[in-house]
Amino acid sequence: MLNVIDLNIQFYNQEERSWVTAVKKISFRAEKGKVLGIVGESGSGKSVTSFSIMRLHDPKYARIGGDIIFNEVSLPQLSDEEMNCYRGNRIAMIFQEPMTSLNPVFTCGYQVQEAIILHQSLSKDEARERTIALFKEVQLPRPEQMFESYPHQLSGGQKQRVMIAMALSCNPELLIADEPTTALDVTVQKTILQLLLKIKTERNMGMIFISHDLGVISEIADEVAVMYKGEIVEQGTVDALFHHPQHPYTKGLLACRPSPQHRLKKLPVVADFIGATADRPVAHLLAGNSYSQEEIDSRRKKLYSAPPLLEIKNLCTWFPIKKGLFGQATEVVKAVDDVSFKLHPGETLGLVGESGCGKTTLGRTILRLTEPTSGSITFEGQDITHLKSTELRKLRREIQLIFQDPYSSLNPRLTVGNALMEPLQVHRVFNSATQRLNHVQHLLELVGLKPEHLNRYPHEFSGGQRQRIVIARALALQPRLIICDESVSALDVSVQAQVLNLLRSLQQELGLSYIFISHDLAVVKHLSDRMIVMNKGKIEEENFPEIIYNDPQTAYTKKLIAAIPGRRFPE
Numbered sequence: 001m002l003n004v005i006d007l008n009i010q011f012y013n014q015e016e017r018s019w020v021t022a023v024k025k026i027s028f029r030a031e032k033g034k035v036l037g038i039v040g041e042s043g044s045g046k047s048v049t050s051f052s053i054m055r056l057h058d059p060k061y062a063r064i065g066g067d068i069i070f071n072e073v074s075l076p077q078l079s080d081e082e083m084n085c086y087r088g089n090r091i092a093m094i095f096q097e098p099m100t101s102l103n104p105v106f107t108c109g110y111q112v113q114e115a116i117i118l119h120q121s122l123s124k125d126e127a128r129e130r131t132i133a134l135f136k137e138v139q140l141p142r143p144e145q146m147f148e149s150y151p152h153q154l155s156g157g158q159k160q161r162v163m164i165a166m167a168l169s170c171n172p173e174l175l176i177a178d179e180p181t182t183a184l185d186v187t188v189q190k191t192i193l194q195l196l197l198k199i200k201t202e203r204n205m206g207m208i209f210i211s212h213d214l215g216v217i218s219e220i221a222d223e224v225a226v227m228y229k230g231e232i233v234e235q236g237t238v239d240a241l242f243h244h245p246q247h248p249y250t251k252g253l254l255a256c257r258p259s260p261q262h263r264l265k266k267l268p269v270v271a272d273f274i275g276a277t278a279d280r281p282v283a284h285l286l287a288g289n290s291y292s293q294e295e296i297d298s299r300r301k302k303l304y305s306a307p308p309l310l311e312i313k314n315l316c317t318w319f320p321i322k323k324g325l326f327g328q329a330t331e332v333v334k335a336v337d338d339v340s341f342k343l344h345p346g347e348t349l350g351l352v353g354e355s356g357c358g359k360t361t362l363g364r365t366i367l368r369l370t371e372p373t374s375g376s377i378t379f380e381g382q383d384i385t386h387l388k389s390t391e392l393r394k395l396r397r398e399i400q401l402i403f404q405d406p407y408s409s410l411n412p413r414l415t416v417g418n419a420l421m422e423p424l425q426v427h428r429v430f431n432s433a434t435q436r437l438n439h440v441q442h443l444l445e446l447v448g449l450k451p452e453h454l455n456r457y458p459h460e461f462s463g464g465q466r467q468r469i470v471i472a473r474a475l476a477l478q479p480r481l482i483i484c485d486e487s488v489s490a491l492d493v494s495v496q497a498q499v500l501n502l503l504r505s506l507q508q509e510l511g512l513s514y515i516f517i518s519h520d521l522a523v524v525k526h527l528s529d530r531m532i533v534m535n536k537g538k539i540e541e542e543n544f545p546e547i548i549y550n551d552p553q554t555a556y557t558k559k560l561i562a563a564i565p566g567r568r569f570p571e
Contacts, residue, residue, distance in 0.1 A: 001071060001206045002030040002053070002174055008065035009048055009057070009230075019063065022048050024230045027066075030174060035200065035207045037221030037238070039214055039253065041270070041492040042463060044227040046210045047096070050176045053208075054093055055083050070174070089119045092172035094163050096179040101163060102151040108162045109135075109147030112169055119170045134165040138195060156355060157188035161195070168199060174206045181216060182490055185354040185519040186563040193220050193565075212492040214253050215566030218242060226250050248273040256497035258526035260549055260564060263291045266504070267497035267526070300544075303529060307381075308342040309480060309513050310366070315339045315375035317358075317365045335361040337537035338375075343481070348507065348514040350528030350545065352521050352560065358537040359517045360404075363483045366515070367399055368392055380480070397427055400474040404486035406466035410458040416469055417454035420444075423476045443472040447502060464495035471502065475510070483515045488523060500527055521560050525549055533557050 009023035023045040030036045038046050051057055052064050055075060068075045070091065075083065095101040103111060109131050116127040128147070135143035138161040151159055160180060167175055177196065181189040197220060200207050211217050217224055217238070224241045226234040226249065234247040245251045252273035258264075266289055315336055322331035336358045343349050351359045364370040366377055368384070376385045384395055403409035410419055420440045423429075430436045441451045447468040458466055467487060474482050484503070488496040504527065506512060518524050524531055525545040533540040533548065535556045541548060552558045 001032045002208075003069040004028050004049075004053070004066070005069070006066035007049065007052060007068065008063075009045070009052055010063040010065075012061045012063075022230055023052075025066065026225075026227070026230075026232045028225050028232065028235065030206045030208050032173070032206050033200070033204045034222045035197075035209050035220050037217040037224040038208060038210045038227060039212065039217050039224060040227035041212055041253075041494055043229075045230040046212075046227055047178050049227075050093065050178050050208065050210055053176065054087055054091060088115060088172075089170045090172055091174045091176070092167035092170065093176040094160075094167045094178065094180045096182060102159060104151055107148055107150055108154065108159075109149075112162065112166045115166055116169045130169070131165070134169055135162075137168070137199070138162075138165045139191075140165070156184055157192065160184065160188075160192055164192075164195065164199075168203075171203070172205065174208070175200070176208045176210070178210045179212070180209075181211070186521065186565070187354055187559060189216070189565065190219075190563040196220065213257070213565065214242070214493070215257055215564075219565050226253070253493060256494045257566065258497075258500070258522045260522045260525055260561075263296070263546070264289050264526070265291060266501050269497050269501070270494040300529065303344050303347050306345050309345045309347075309380060310343040311376075311378040312342075312366070313340050313376045313378070315362070315365065315377065316373040317361050317370055318373045334537045336365060336372075339534075339537075339539055340375075341532060341539070341542065343513055343515065345480070345513055346507065346511055347530065348516055348528045350524035350531040351515060351517045351534060352519065352524045352531060353534035353540075354519060354560075356536075357534040359534055360485055362534070363401065363485050363515060363517055366483065367396070367401055369401075393427075397477040398479050399481045399483070400477065400479040402467075402470055402474050402482060402484045402487045404489065406463070406470040406487075407458060409470060410466065412458055415455050415457055416444075416461075419458075419469070420473055420476055423473065427477055429477065439476070443475055446475065446506070447472045448498075462495075463491055464498060467491065467495075467499050468502065471499075471506070475506070478510075479512070481513045481515070483517070485517045486519070487516075489518060489520065496523070503527065520564075521549070522564050522566075533560065 005027050006025045007023055008025050010019040010021050013020050026049065028036065038049065040046050053068055057064065064076060070086065075086065102108065112131045112134065113127040116122055116130050117124065122130065132143045132147055135146050140146045140158060140161050154162065181192050184192065196207065209217065209220050221238050224236065224238055225232050226247065228249045234241065234245065234250050241250065242254065245254060249270060252268065252270035255268040255273065256270060258267060316338055317336040318332040318334050320332050324330045339362060351362065353359055361370060365372050372385060376383055379395065379399065387395060417440055420443055421436055424436045424439065430439060440454065444451060444453060449465065449468055461469065488499050491499060500523065503514065507514065516524060516527055528545050530542065531545045531548050532542045533556065540554045540556050548557060549561060552561055
């Protein structure tokens with residue numbers, strides 16, 4: 001169906017006034033009724049390749065070489081008007097971030113209906129009926145209501161389903177899915193993958209599925225192409241690639257995902273495999289990397305002999321959604337509902353569950369960014385539930401938060417140096433600007449960045465580097481407890497491994513305690529000493545990670561474990 005031959009893509013760099021090669025003479029095929037997975041880290045050229053198939057690059061700043069043949073038609077040779085007949089009609093695309101791909105001022109139904117009217121010449125009423133039928137096909141609840149809803153009124157999984165409905169609206173022969181499940185819950189991710197496979201089979205449609213996660217690729221693809229620095233370094237069937245990888249980069253991608261089966265001291269990273277030599281093979285680099293049961297028992301004995309750093313008792317955080325005549329709440333959402341637990345000094349407590357289960361609200365309530373409805377929060381023996389704002393400000397030095405999205409939590413107008421300096425100035429830490437500057441430089445070195453990064457702005461860094469900056473900012477006031485809210489969910493698996501290794505090494509060096517919030521059970525199991533599974537504001541179960549993983553007690557936990565991608569990985 002699709003034959004890409006010697007595709008070469010260059011972009012014009014206006015600052016340096018030169019052409020930069022992003023994709024280097026790659027070739028691959030996509031067949032009817034099959035899924036081709038393209039996998040690689042951010043910057044490897046995956047999305048750039050998919051955009052070139054759709055001819056979405058601006059010809060002023062992009063040079064495309066080679067050929068893209070779709071059903072014996074050369075797409076680069078078509079005029080813009082001819083290409084419009086293919087784009088969105090015969091070849092459709094699901095973009096990576098549904099919130100930025102959907103127009104916030106139009107209803108979801110209108111946006112899908114618009115594509116149908118444009119390409120299929122149906123009346124408005126016929127297009128509406130077709131849209132509602134598509135919403136049913138992608139298993140959206142209350143399709144008629146969803147038609148009238150705006151994007152911000154839908155959950156992440158629902159928005160992704162709207163994007164899938166829009167892509168399917170004109171019965172495409174080829175569907176390109178660009179990271180369609182990034183940052184989704186594992187359970188929502190699983191349903192989206194199953195939905196795509198079901199639709200692909202029913203329609204005998206070809207699909208190109210792009211991801212940085214080989215675990216996700218293993219669930220959906222028939223063939224896989226691995227991209228690294230703009231080149232395809234390995235191609236083959238899923239089973240061949242997963243059981244007999246040939247290229248060091250592929251081996252690195254497979255190894256750096258946290259494994260639910262094994263407890264490693266340090267996750268391997270891609271650089272370990274790329275830099276391996278005959279004198280220093282990977283096996284030598286990773287020797288003695290697993291925790292023994294004796295080491296785990298010794299750590300637990302030490303952790304739990306100390307009095308708790310944080311104690312939560314019967315905590316409730318309820319939000320009113322409907323009020324009566326005199327302003328009293330008649331209906332509430334119980335975001336956190338009667339939650340109790342303890343956290344010991346130096347411990348990592350993992351909070352896992354789907355979006356909406358109350359994880360983030362619980363984290364914000366502990367920090368008193370959201371006020372609790374009832375219950376108590378005790379930190380270092382002091383009840384902080386009703387502290388006044390001045391006392392609370394002092395407490396915030398001791399408890400810090402790493403937000404989910406590092407880019408939106410950094411001020412784009414402040415340099416990294418100023419962003420790290422700001423909390424030191426607000427809390428009047430150190431007596432002089434020189435001392436503060438030295439501390440900021442030390443923080444950057446601590447998280448693996450260089451002092452020369454001080455004068456750069458957030459947009460000049462990669463996602464992994466921005467996450468390191470946010471970690472440095474959280475460390476600036478030398479806290480006892482850090483709450484990590486989905487701090488690695490949207491990162492490439494190799495960058496995720498680096499950040500998880502960094503968090504663990506900082507804990508060992510500085511004696512930090514973590515509450516680690518994530519929807520990814522494999523990541524939480526790797527990092528945590530204890531794990532809490534949350535569902536609908538309540539604690540489903542609490543225990544050591546290996547006990548929860550090997551012997552889950554509730555149907556909800558079993559569902560979370562079953563949704564972890566990568567079941568085809570070799571042990």
